[in-house]
Amino acid sequence: MFVNRKYMRHPTEVPIEVVQEQGSSCSMKTLHDISYGGLCFDSQTRLRKDFMVRIRMQLSGSVFEVLGQVVWCRKKAGSFEVGITFTGEDEANSVRMVEQVCQIEKYRHQILKNEGRKLSSQEAAFEWIKKYAAGFPAVVRFSSMR
Template sequence: MESAQTGGRSFLRHPVDIPIEIEAEDVRQREPRRLKDVSLGGLACRSERPLTIGAGVVVTIPLVTPVFHAPCSVVWCRRHGSHYEVGIRFTQVEDIFAARMVEQVCQIEHYRQEVLRHEGRALDGETAAQEWIARYAADFPALDSRH
C-alpha cells in the first residue's frame, strides 16, 4: 500500500479506476468521479468544478452492495491542471470505519483487474480477496477517527 503526505495528513493511495459520485450542497455533481486517495478520516478525489471549503457533500461509492453513502465536508480544494483536487472528510465516525471496509473491497477489485490485465488470470471475487489479504492486508492502514 502506498501512502502520501498532503497538508500534514497521511493519505492512503486509492486506485483511480474506482468511480465515486459527489453531491454537494452548492454544486450538484452527479457524473462519476475517480477516487484518488483515502486519508485518515477522509478521501481526496478529482472534480471538474471547485467545491467550497466547508460545504457539505454526500459521497457515494456504487461498487459495493449496499451502495456506500456518507455525509462529508470539503476541507480543501486545489486547482490541478484542467480539474480540481478536493479533500473531503467524513462527518460521522461510523462512516470512517465503513469507508475502511469499502476501501478494502475497492482494493481487492483493483487487484482482480490488475491480475487479469498483467497475468491473464481471471479471478473470482473470493480468490482475489484471499490473494489480496495474503499479500497486502497486513500493510493496510487503519483509518483514524480523530479529525
C-alpha cells in the first residue's frame, strides 16, 4: 500500500497535554508519533476536523506549546486516533520538538545497547533532559498562543 507522506514520522510515547481551544477542556495524552508537520495521539473523545487545540509538552523545565488543527479523527477500539497539523508560526518550534523527541528515543536505544537497561520513553526523557537538554535554546512562545 502506497502512502503519500510529506514528512517522516518518528514514533514516540512522550506524555503531552491537549487543550481544546473552543471548549477550554484539557486532558493528558500519550503522543504516538510526531513529524515536522504534526503529530498523532489517542483520545477518549472525538475531536472535530478543523478543531483548534493547544499541545503542551514539558521539556527541561520549560513548557513547549504549539497550536494545532485537527486534520483527522479515526475511531479505534474504544478510543479515537487524532491527527494534528501544526499551524501558524510554530514550524520552528515543531522542528525543535521533533529533534528533542528523536534525541530522547536515540538515547533510549543507546542505553539499551550499551548498558542493557530497558527504559520507557518517559524514563529516557527524564534522564536525557537531566543530561543534555540544557544545551537546547529556550522555548519560544508566540503571541498567537495567548
